[in-house]
Amino acid sequence: MAEVKLLGAWGSPFSRRVEMALKLKGVEYEYIEEDLANKSPLLLKSNPIHKKVPVLLHNGKTIVESLVILEYIDEAWKTDPILPEDPYDKAMARFWAKFLDDMCMPAIWQIMWSKENQREKAIKEAIQHLKTLENELKDKRFFGGEKIGLVDIVANFIGFWLGAIQEASGMELVNKERFPVLCRWIDEYVNCSIVKENLPPRDELIAFLQTRFSASSWKY
Incomplete structure (x- = not known):
């Protein structure tokens, strides 16, 4: 083995x-x-x-x-692939995974660590990236189609950590009025058994984030 x-x-x-x-x-x-x-x-x-x-x-x-x-x-491990077999679809999955890591995640953290006079600009940037992500998802169940794929796995930050960040900070970036498609995906995503098994305890994560935000004098 x-x-x-x-x-x-x-x-x-x-x-x-x-x-x-x-x-x-x-x-x-x-x-x-x-x-x-x-x-x-x-x-x-x-x-x-x-x-x-x-x-x-x-x-x-x-x-x-x-x-x-x-x-x-x-x-x-070839069983249960997380990347598409088609070369173009595989390239697109890699693109959106990079988009999440290089654009979405930094923009969200920038809101938390930016000075108050720079925060409005950071929020607008994060919202724009999330709208781009929502437009890519459209009417699909998951970014990978009918099953969880690479992009969904990489998007765990949006699916779970972002909600904890919002609760810990008091900031509301994602809601059903602003991002109905993304919120539908989040609900579907976090209720998948394989996802649930791989999420940290929400209360512990929120407490950890609150400590970090308090140390940085975060105010919203």
Whole structure:
């Protein structure tokens, strides 16, 4: 049997997306929780460049960066693919995964960490990116069609973490009036059993975020 280990952190959407992919594929693995304030020698050795989670260890080989890990998992275990077979559809899935990581997620965090006089601009930018994402989803059940695929896995930040951020901060960015299609997807997504199994406890995540926002003197 292949030896698979995952170095992760309980509140990291990047770690959780890798766990989701492994479970969708039915891959047995050992999970190792990392204290990011006191990183283990294994983490520092396995990811000396970025020194962050997630890190996948497969038969002694190291794979880092969550999007790279997700594609590796799809290639290494062929059952229940998370990427489309068609080359064009596969390229589009990769595009939207990058859009989520490079555009949507940074824009949302920018709202939380920006100064009050810059926040309105940050909110407008985040809303525009989310509208683009909603337009891509349209009438599909999931971004991957009728089943969860790469883009849905990467969108776990929108599906779960964003709601916790809103509750912890008092900010309302996504609601059914503004984003009806995205909210429908969120409801469907978080109620999938495989997704539920790979989400951190909501109350603990909210408490963690409240501590961070308090430390940064966040006001909304």
